[in-house]
Amino acid sequence: MCPDRMAGDYIGYVESLRHRYPNLRRFCDIEGASNVKNKEETSRVVVIEIRENGISQKGFDSADDLERYMQGPPSGSEPCKHRVYVLEGTAPAYLQVLGRRLRMDPFVFAEQLMRGGTRKEQAATLPSQHGLERCFSMQYVEARVFPDGRLNTLGACCLYRDRKIWATKINSKFDEVAKVHRIASFWSRKEANGAFNGLILVDPPVGQFIKIGKAAEKEIRPCQSSLYQGGYVDISPFPCALDLDRDWESQPGPTRESLFDDILFYWNHMDRFPNLHSSILESPAGFFDGASFFLKSIIAANWMQFLVYFDEIIDRLEYSLARADINALDGVENHLVDVTHWHRRCWKSCEQVEHAIHALQPQQRSSPTAGSAFTGIDDFVYIHRKLCALTERCQRLSLSLTHVISVIQSRQASEEAHSLKILTLLGMLFVPLTFLSGIFSMSGDFLPGERSFWIYIVVSIPAVIMVFLVVFSNQVAQFLKLREKPRKSLLNVRLTARPPMFAQGEAKDAEKG
Incomplete structure (x- = not known):
């Protein structure tokens, strides 16, 4: 800063520096x-x-x-x-x-x-x-x-x-x-x-x-x-030194x-x-x-x-x-x-x-x-x-x-997936029923409470079962495989437990000895 320039208007001199120093x-x-x-x-x-x-x-x-x-x-x-x-x-x-x-x-x-x-x-x-x-x-x-x-x-x-x-x-x-x-x-x-x-x-x-x-x-x-x-x-x-025997007045402090x-x-x-x-x-x-x-x-x-x-x-x-x-x-x-x-x-x-x-x-x-x-x-x-x-x-x-x-968020996603699964099952149940009644025009005597309603039930149940089997085909196949494994394991146990024929002949020869 120049002392001669500041001897007059200080703020005016600073204003003249604003182009050199943008932070002013x-x-x-x-x-x-x-x-x-x-x-x-x-x-x-x-x-x-x-x-x-x-x-x-x-x-x-x-x-x-x-x-x-x-x-x-x-x-x-x-x-x-x-x-x-x-x-x-x-x-x-x-x-x-x-x-x-x-x-x-x-x-x-x-x-x-x-x-x-x-x-x-x-x-x-x-x-x-x-x-x-x-x-x-x-x-x-x-x-x-x-x-x-x-x-x-x-x-x-x-x-x-x-x-x-x-x-x-x-x-x-x-x-x-x-x-x-x-x-x-x-x-x-x-x-x-x-x-x-x-x-x-x-x-x-x-x-x-x-x-x-x-x-x-x-x-x-x-x-x-x-x-x-x-x-x-x-x-x-x-x-550091406290004199508790004398009477102390309230000492002032900052506001x-x-x-x-x-x-x-x-x-x-x-x-x-x-x-x-x-x-x-x-x-x-x-x-x-x-x-x-x-x-x-x-x-x-x-x-x-x-x-x-x-x-x-x-x-x-x-x-x-x-x-x-x-x-x-x-x-x-x-x-x-x-x-x-x-x-x-x-x-x-x-x-x-x-x-x-x-x-x-x-x-x-x-x-x-x-x-x-x-x-x-x-x-x-x-x-x-x-x-x-x-x-x-x-x-x-x-x-x-x-x-x-x-x-x-993971728990909410799981709950939403469970709710969606329930809605899907309900849809799989009612969609075939609606489809059959529409295709075969099953109205009048086939409505609930009429004498031919049992025919509608007999026709609809196989259709619903077929839809569930198609949708859950992978789960059904996996279930059948799990049922097959215990049978095979039981058969293997029986075969391994029975001694071979040549082993029985050798045992009889040893007894005749």
Whole structure:
């Protein structure tokens, strides 16, 4: 990126690059000058100033306040060594200031603006293109409960950037728990004076309204929701020393409703994490890993919450298979559809976590960027391993359901063949009777109850027997062969039991001896 060009209109400069970089088109469509809807969009931004003796936070009410701060930060008693900006949402006014002042790579914003849960508009770049910058973009899932059947459609999304809300179906019924797609990004760079600047991008909360429908037909509906099982587990380490004799007050925790507020909460309680402050000040890798530590940990905790829900779903599907009616083909096929959906969802989650692991791996180009103690890779490696195990469970369950469907279909085919055989026998019985009555015009005195009806019976019985013999000729021949075999075997036994004539003569000569 050219610093001189970015000194003016940052978004305008990015728009001029859309022909060189097709993956910037979504950024230009949303944040460009032609989109009037986003001009009134608001965001929240806070800067975290990291000093030798601690940290401080400063919020901004408008993009102009942020512009004045970044143009000439106030000088305090102790100089600020590093800064981390936290931005909720992607209002164009704030992106304009941050992108221009920090000379940011627009691909970071393009990743954050990616919609849905697909990689259709992913801003794919090579690691060597980032230069001295280090950044990552992570996708994760937030499990939320929509009670009383308020979410009964598959086409739901958030108001912000149409983030997908995946409703869950179990046995063709919508479950109360849904998966909300989320994206969070982090960017950092070392400046010429040795200081570091960082930026954390997060999505706003789900809110009380969602979109329902397809494409242009979407309508906004009120829809209350809550976090699944109260949200993720607190990422703060449990205290090693417990003093049970003193009276403990209730310790505050994160709200878990807004990632922006949760990150600021943990920055305010940085004393719960020993050595984190010193690690941020030590080296470039320490700043990258430490400044993004809370973001990574919260994302990993949300993934763990998703694993709990996913494991519960697989248990329910396995239990449904064990209790399923072996004759109910429709029910088993619905189970297979559910398992296939979850297998795809889990495989996609494995891909997203694997992408996060790759982004967090320390750079090997120089020793100062080696990983620190706060990389967070181990958490994502564990999550990836658990997701792979759940994927295998889905695959085994899918194979079991396929075998059950094969058994049901075989049984149905056998029952249909048996029914067809019965219909054939009935036809073989009545067709000759109808044929004879039609050929010989056996009506009047030959009808049932008349004096000559016995003639019709005498003529029809041989015809019916003849038809059955012709149809079952192979079975009759096989039956006669089976009757013939015992007679032959009995004759062979009698012949082998009788001694030959020359043997009897030799016995008499031996007696006369």
